[in-house]
Amino acid sequence: GQNIDQPTEMTATEGAIVQINCTYQTSGFNGLFWYQQHAGEAPTFLSYNVLDGLEEKGRFSSFLSRSKGYSYLLLKELQMKDSASYLCAVLDSNYQLIWGAGTKLIIKP
Amino acid sequence: DVKVTQSSRYLVKRTGEKVFLECVQDMDHENMFWYRQDPGLGLRLIYFSYDVKMKEKGDIPEGYSVSREKKERFSLILESASTNQTSMYLCASNIMGRSGYSNQPQHFGDGTRLSIL
Numbered sequence: 001g002q003n004i005d006q007p008t009e010m011t012a013t014e015g016a017i018v019q020i021n022c023t024y025q026t027s028g029f030n031g032l033f034w035y036q037q038h039a040g041e042a043p044t045f046l047s048y049n050v051l052d053g054l055e056e057k058g059r060f061s062s063f064l065s066r067s068k069g070y071s072y073l074l075l076k077e078l079q080m081k082d083s084a085s086y087l088c089a090v091l092d093s094n095y096q097l098i099w100g101a102g103t104k105l106i107i108k109p
Numbered sequence: 110d111v112k113v114t115q116s117s118r119y120l121v122k123r124t125g126e127k128v129f130l131e132c133v134q135d136m137d138h139e140n141m142f143w144y145r146q147d148p149g150l151g152l153r154l155i156y157f158s159y160d161v162k163m164k165e166k167g168d169i170p171e172g173y174s175v176s177r178e179k180k181e182r183f184s185l186i187l188e189s190a191s192t193n194q195t196s197m198y199l200c201a202s203n204i205m206g207r208s209g210y211s212n213q214p215q216h217f218g219d220g221t222r223l224s225i226l
Contacts, residue, residue, distance in 0.1 A: 004151060031212050042113075042199065043152075045214035087152070095210035099151030 002026045004100035006088050011106045012078055020073045020086050020103045028093020034062055034073045035087040037102065043087055046073070075105075083107045112136070115200050115218035122225055128187040130221050132200030139205035141183035142215060143167075143175060145196040152199065158183055159205060190225045197222050 003025045012018040024032070031050040035043040049055055049064035049071060061074040075082055088100040116131035134141065140159050144152040144167075154167030156175040164175050172194060176184040183202075187194055201215040 008149075030210075033214065040220075042217035042219045044217070048212070048214060050212070089151075091212055095212065096154070097152075097215070099153075101149055101151045 002090075002092060002098045004088055004090060004098055006086075006100040006103045008101070009104045009106065011108060012075075014078055014080060014107055014109050016078050017074065017076050018078060018105065020075070020088075020105065022071045022073070022088035022100055024069050024071070024088070024090045024098070024100075026090045026092045026098055029066060030091040030093065030095055032062075032064055032071050032091070033087075033089045033097070034071075035089065037085045037087060039084070046086075078107050080107050080109070113200055113202055113216050113218035115198075115221050117221050118219060120221055120223045122187075122190050122223065124190060124192060124225060126187075126190045128190050128223070128225075130185040130187075130198055130200075130223070132183045132185070132218055133181050134183075134200075134202040134216070135181065136202065136204075136216070137180065138202035138216075139180075140203050140211055140215075141177065142201040143173075143183065143185045144199045144201065145169070146199055146220070147196050155185065192225050195223060195225045 006022045034046040037043040047062040054063045059076045064071045085102040087102045089097045112135045142157040143155045158164045158177040174186045198221045200218040203213045203215045
């Protein structure tokens with residue numbers, strides 16, 4: 001079966017750095033997405049990785065290792081507004097998105 | 110910016126009722142999707158559509174149907190609502206790729222929180 005694993009919840013301190021991991025086992029791979037979802041709101045697109053390596057976008061970076069079936073989202077200089085759920089999703093061989101259950105990130109002052 | 114609008118943020122219906130959830134997008138996207146989101150589970154695809162009048166079953170289509178009469182509008186129908194369909198429903202859209210597939214980000218509406226009593 002197809003599976004996406006990410007931690008259920010993480011806590012970090014304002015101003016710090018946090019890394020949210022995602023491991024996947026899917027039938028084929030056509031890219032990996034990260035989305036941010038604030039409570040009661042729509043998921044919003046953060047990043048897309050299809051090649052190995054790190055992609056940086058301001059305070060957020062996303063890393064992919066296809067051989068290890070692994071990705072992480074790195075958030076720097078954490079702000080209170082970063083408190084949200086972070087969803088990992090993989091595009092499989094049929095171009096269907098397989099979603100993880102999401103990681104709830106709690107930021108403390 | 111892409112705008113995906115869902116007709117209701119909150120909806121309360123009774124068991125056995127026929128329920129309609131509406132979704133409209135304003136960016137001329139070919140693909141539209143309906144998901145449900147439940148605590149502790151990833152988004153689960155109910156149905157998607159890649160063109161007007163075209164539909165494909167997702168992972169959990171039982172108890173649901175869809176309608177896409179116009180490109181911008183995708184409706185989800187609960188034929189006879191049951192309590193296990195109480196959930197958050199999310200609509201999304203994205204652009205079709207040249208190959209007929211898409212690796213483009215999906216754009217989501219704010220969701221409809223549906224309660225079936």
